[in-house]
Amino acid sequence: MIKIENISKNYNNVKALKKVSFNVKDxxxxxxxxxxxxGKTSLFRILTTLLIPSEGKASIDNFDTVKNYKExxxxxxxxPERFSLYMDLTVQxxxxxxxxxxxxxxxxxxxxxxxxxxxxxxxxxRKAGDLxxxxxxxxxxxxxxxxxxxxxxxxxxxxxxxxxxxxxxWEMLQKLQTKGLTTLVSTPFMDDAELCDEVALIQNxxxxxxxxxxxxxxxxxxxxxEIITLNxxxxxxxxxxxxxxxxxxxxxxxxxxxxxxxxxxxxxxSFLAQNNIKAKSIKIINxxxxxxxxxxxx
Amino acid sequence: MTAEKVIKVKKLNKTFGKFIxxxxxxxxxxxxxxxGFLGANGAGKTTAIKMLTGILSSTSxxxxxxxxxxxxxxxxxxxxxxxxxxxxxxxxxLTLKENIRFYGGIYGLSNKQIKQKTNEVLERLNLxxxxxxxxxxxxxxxxxxxxxxxxxIHNPKIVFLDEPTSGVDPITRRQFWNxxxxxxxxxxxxxxxxxxxDEAEYxxxxxxxxxxxxxxxxxxxxxxxxxxxxxxxxxxxKLARNNENI
Numbered sequence: 056m057i058k059i060e061n062i063s064k065n066y067n068n069v070k071a072l073k074k075v076s077f078n079v080k081d082x083x084x085x086x087x088x089x090x091x092x093x094g095k096t097s098l099f100r101i102l103t104t105l106l107i108p109s110e111g112k113a114s115i116d117n118f119d120t121v122k123n124y125k126e127x128x129x130x131x132x133x134x135p136e137r138f139s140l141y142m143d144l145t146v147q148x149x150x151x152x153x154x155x156x157x158x159x160x161x162x163x164x165x166x167x168x169x170x171x172x173x174x175x176x177x178x179x180x181r182k183a184g185d186l187x188x189x190x191x192x193x194x195x196x197x198x199x200x201x202x203x204x205x206x207x208x209x210x211x212x213x214x215x216x217x218x219x220x221x222x223x224x225w226e227m228l229q230k231l232q233t234k235g236l237t238t239l240v241s242t243p244f245m246d247d248a249e250l251c252d253e254v255a256l257i258q259n260x261x262x263x264x265x266x267x268x269x270x271x272x273x274x275x276x277x278x279x280x281e282i283i284t285l286n287x288x289x290x291x292x293x294x295x296x297x298x299x300x301x302x303x304x305x306x307x308x309x310x311x312x313x314x315x316x317x318x319x320x321x322x323x324x325s326f327l328a329q330n331n332i333k334a335k336s337i338k339i340i341n342x343x344x345x346x347x348x349x350x351x352x353x
Numbered sequence: 354m355t356a357e358k359v360i361k362v363k364k365l366n367k368t369f370g371k372f373i374x375x376x377x378x379x380x381x382x383x384x385x386x387x388x389g390f391l392g393a394n395g396a397g398k399t400t401a402i403k404m405l406t407g408i409l410s411s412t413s414x415x416x417x418x419x420x421x422x423x424x425x426x427x428x429x430x431x432x433x434x435x436x437x438x439x440x441x442x443x444x445x446x447l448t449l450k451e452n453i454r455f456y457g458g459i460y461g462l463s464n465k466q467i468k469q470k471t472n473e474v475l476e477r478l479n480l481x482x483x484x485x486x487x488x489x490x491x492x493x494x495x496x497x498x499x500x501x502x503x504x505x506i507h508n509p510k511i512v513f514l515d516e517p518t519s520g521v522d523p524i525t526r527r528q529f530w531n532x533x534x535x536x537x538x539x540x541x542x543x544x545x546x547x548x549x550x551d552e553a554e555y556x557x558x559x560x561x562x563x564x565x566x567x568x569x570x571x572x573x574x575x576x577x578x579x580x581x582x583x584x585x586x587x588x589x590x591k592l593a594r595n596n597e598n599i
Contacts (some may be wrong), residue, residue: 091493187395214520215439217393217548218586219593233463243520246551257521288534305527307554307584308573346524352524 056081057102057206057239061111065259071097071277072113073260079239079253081121084232086251087241088344093101094260095241096136099210102239103133115206129157131167132204134213138195146194149183150201167234168197171227189220196227206221207231211242213247225250227307245345250286256348263351268344275342277301278311283335284310297323305348311346356383359511359542360405365414368402374400376565377414382511382558386541387533389553392562393593394452398546401562405544406513407431419510432460435512435541439519441500449480452488453503456589462505487574494525501532511542530555536556549584559585561592568592 064072072094079085087095100106102113104124112119118126140149150172154161165172171193178186183194192212194215199207209228213221225247228238238249248254249268256263256271264271284290288311294303294312299322301313312323320337327334342350360382367375373396382388392398396502403409405418407427413441416423419433443452453474457467475481478498488496497517514533530552533543545556553559553573560570569576569592573585582588 082454090525091520093522184486187393189394211520215394215516217396218550218589219393221548222590245523288531299368304524305530305555307551349523352522 058114062108063110065109083252086254088248089257093257131206132199134199134209140183147179153198154201207238214296248344280312281340362416366412378567387556389556389559396562397565435504435509437504441515443488450484456503514545553585
């Protein structure tokens with residue numbers, strides 16, 4: 056288990072983490088979801104023994120991150136946001152290097168990385184620096200797994216990665232989970248949260264909510280409507296004057312409008328009609344993690 | 354009404370040795386449009402943008418941006434475009450006000466214009482209180498908005514935004530898009546790349562690059578119909594995955 060108890064971290068006057076507590080149970084795929092600057096990386100650096108917390112304590116598998124840092128380093132695989140690959144070494148050399156550092160070989164641990172490495176194999180003699188973003192990410196993951204860690208800590212592995220590679224990556228994580236790995240992964244992409252067993256939503260160094268993705272969206276307190284109009288930008292401005300409105304945000308080609316409980320479809324329709332807006336569709340929808348996140352932020 | 358075309362690209366090519374990074378692409382962007390330039394990592398987007406912004410010469414083909422030839426009139430071209438990348442080009446050790454002055458100067462604005470623009474930007478972003486704060490001490494979301502305002506300080510005909518919203522919180526991301534809409538109302542054309550597919554849906558038209566080619570181009574609605582998808586995420590995955598279950 057990864058145990059985080061009342062962790063705070065200050066950099067001079069900046070409070071990067073404020074009394075953060077949560078647990079990641081063995082076998083879980085746990086998501087830490089929040090924007091840049093929320094404190095995600097500070098927390099990862101504390102857990103990976105690279106940073107000492109200002110207050111509080113954390114442990115992995117009952118090893119304290121400060122006192123037992125050597126033991127922790129053996130049982131975790133860590134992928135920092137800027138992949139720690141050697142750009143002037145080839146794919147295979149990188150993997151060999153990381154295996155050697157942990158006193159093991161590629162062959163010994165091939166089983167765990169097989170699926171991922173097979174995608175890299177055609178490029179095994181290419182320098183890491185010449186790989187595309189998606190391939191670099193796969194190589195970095197392979198390197199983090201080469202010593203068969205029990206815990207995998209991934210700090211924004213999908214930032215700057217296109218939707219296809221991102222989807223592939225999450226499928227890989229779910230597959231690794233079936234092999235018994237416990238994973239803590241951070242991401243600014245709210246949609247990724249829905250693929251985790253449990254998520255912590257973090258903002259300004261504070262945890263806003265911890266729960267399963269399903270419960271987080273179920274806790275969303277308002278009735279949520281999806282409205283599609285010809286010019287959503289204009290409609291959003293007009294909705295500022297809608298008295299039943301609690302919040303309104305653009306969501307792709309639609310608007311998500313949270314309204315007071317008693318609001319019905321006719322109320323919205325007639326308000327829009329008064330303002331010469333004809334809606335292409337108005338319907339009640341289930342909130343997504345991003346709706347919940349924005350609700351908690353405001 | 355035929356809209357003026359601010360970007361015209363005809364059979365544009367870029368090869369590095371044997372590698373074809375951009376393969377005979379052709380497209381136009383109309384004045385005032387928000388044009389989403391999508392593609393997988395390594396599809397050739399960055400190379401194409403470098404050519405369109407006059408940083409990299411093309412191997413063959415032709416293109417004009419803001420009316421200027423991308424190979425022959427690079428300086429004129431650069432004066433008439435704005436550019437903002439995911440790594441914002443603000444100077445961390447200068448204050449907000451100094452950064453605005455610096456970029457105003459680079460783009461040849463007069464002192465009077467710089468003063469006026471500075472007030473305009475600070476007011477629009479509501480950041481008067483921190484005008485003398487170092488950029489390094491300003492939160493990321495604000496920096497992004499500042500970087501955008503600075504990129505259009507010289508009223509360019511077109512602004513290129515390369516993954517401008519990477520990593521910011523969902524509310525700031527939407528505020529950023531409001532700035533984009535405002536800019537288009539002032540007649541600025543927006544050329545934007547993003548990995549957020551909901552943002553792709555905010556664009557008037559989208560092109561999708563796959564392995565150096567433009568594989569699809571059109572409005573969101575057209576693409577959703579054509580690729581029988583319920584959102585752009587699905588369109589992207591169908592197009593980027595080769596021959597799989599399409």
